[in-house]
Amino acid sequence: MDRYAVIGNPIKQSMSPEIHTAFAQETDQDLEYGKLFAEVDGFKAAADEFFAAGAKGLNVTAPFKLDAFEYAEKLTERARTAGAVNTLALQADGSLLGDNTDGPGLVSDIRNRLGWEIKGKKLLVLGAGGATRGTLLPLLHEQPAQLHIANRTASKALQLAEDFSAYGRLSAGGLEDIPAGFDLIINASAAGLTGERPQIAEAVVGPGCCAYDMVYGAEPTPFMRWAGALGAETADGLGMLVGQAAEAFYLWRGVRPQVAPVLAKLRARLQSKQQG
Numbered sequence: 537m538d539r540y541a542v543i544g545n546p547i548k549q550s551m552s553p554e555i556h557t558a559f560a561q562e563t564d565q566d567l568e569y570g571k572l573f574a575e576v577d578g579f580k581a582a583a584d585e586f587f588a589a590g591a592k593g594l595n596v597t598a599p600f601k602l603d604a605f606e607y608a609e610k611l612t613e614r615a616r617t618a619g620a621v622n623t624l625a626l627q628a629d630g631s632l633l634g635d636n637t638d639g640p641g642l643v644s645d646i647r648n649r650l651g652w653e654i655k656g657k658k659l660l661v662l663g664a665g666g667a668t669r670g671t672l673l674p675l676l677h678e679q680p681a682q683l684h685i686a687n688r689t690a691s692k693a694l695q696l697a698e699d700f701s702a703y704g705r706l707s708a709g710g711l712e713d714i715p716a717g718f719d720l721i722i723n724a725s726a727a728g729l730t731g732e733r734p735q736i737a738e739a740v741v742g743p744g745c746c747a748y749d750m751v752y753g754a755e756p757t758p759f760m761r762w763a764g765a766l767g768a769e770t771a772d773g774l775g776m777l778v779g780q781a782a783e784a785f786y787l788w789r790g791v792r793p794q795v796a797p798v799l800a801k802l803r804a805r806l807q808s809k810q811q812g
Contacts, residue, residue, distance in 0.1 A: 539590065540788065543572040543582060544597035551802060552595050555781045558801065559793035567592075567789075579603035587626065593788045594624040595781070601636075601666065608634025617700070618670040623784040635787055638667070639674030641780025642722070642750070642773075647678070649775050649795065652720060652746045654678035660718040661685050662711075662734045663725030664692040667750055671724065672696070676704035683707070686714045686736070687725070711735060717742035721768070723749045723759045733759040741766040749773060754810035774806070775799055 542552040548571070556569040572594070574582035579600045586594060596604040604621035605611070609631040615621050621634035646652050659680040661668055664687035676683060683706050687693035690710035697708035707715075716739040725734050728751040741747070747763035752774035760770040778799045786792045 538567045538592045539570075539586075540567060540593045540595070541570045541572040541586065541591065542595040542597060543574055543579070543586075543600060545574055545576055545599060547571045547573045547597070550597060551777070552597075552781060554802070555778060555798055556785060558798045559782065559785045562797070563785075563789070563791045563793050565789050565791065574600065580607060583607055583624070587632070592626045593784070595784055596622045596624065604634060608632050610634065612636070614639055614673050617673045617703070618666075620666055620670055622670075622780065623787060625784075625787050633787075635784070636670050637780040637783035637787070638776070639671040640783045641778075642671050642748075642776045643674045643678060644779040644783070644795070645771075645773075645775035646720075646746075646748060649779075649799075650746070650748075650771055652748075652769075654680055654720065656681050657719035658682045658717065658742065659684070660714065660721045660740060662721065662723045662736070663687055663727075664689070664696045664708075665724070665726060667724040669696065669699075671722075672700050673703055675722075676700065676706075679704070680720075684709075684715060684718075686711050686734075688734075714740050716740060719745060721745065721747045721763065723747070723751075723757075728757060728759060731758060733757070733762050738766055741768050743767075745769070746771075750776060752777065752806075754806045774802060778802065 553569050601620035610633045612635045615634045615636040618636040623635045625633045685693040685708040693708035697706040745768040747768040747770045749757045749759045750773040752772040764770045778795050
């Protein structure tokens, strides 16, 4: 049986085994998927041992995405531009391919599941860290009319815009000088991880705006509540989690699983945990 796992520190909280086991059942794939804990400085040793035992692929979560980037022998374009790897796949020639499926997972959730338009729309991305870097190339491939990166430290946003300038038209700045009237706002900032929201002007929310928060939970996030009160349609990042997993599964197995049933299952689990 082909073996896969997710590696991280901590790792107990990961829902990846549940997701991939459901994908395997749905697509009639014979595989085993587990969790792999590694010490903070122990990624290479853990990955070496895992693949030496005959494993076929590895998902990578915090804090090892940069370690996986260095570990991979080949890189997809989206992994190279992201500077981070969240999926390792054993190739037919024995080499390890590093990919970053976060961006495709986000785009798939926004475009296919939610039915929100990206092409030709004014897009605002909040934050200039690894989460943003990992999703910029797939977002630019959707050809938005405008993509503006806003970050608390403006210089980081400006540097990111420069790094990706070859792939599309970008603008950038601080949180206090964002242009008004966006069609789609994606919160990829660290504020979402601490239960806060980016302090931005209400004018950035344009008519018919859609607002997406990369973090998720049983309740709407502070950013979602803020945007929703201003009339925006909102969504959290649980669909992105399942979407990036589906992209990794496709890379490994060559079949694309259905996201909706697994997403519904995880959503119900989150809500039952809150009620319990």
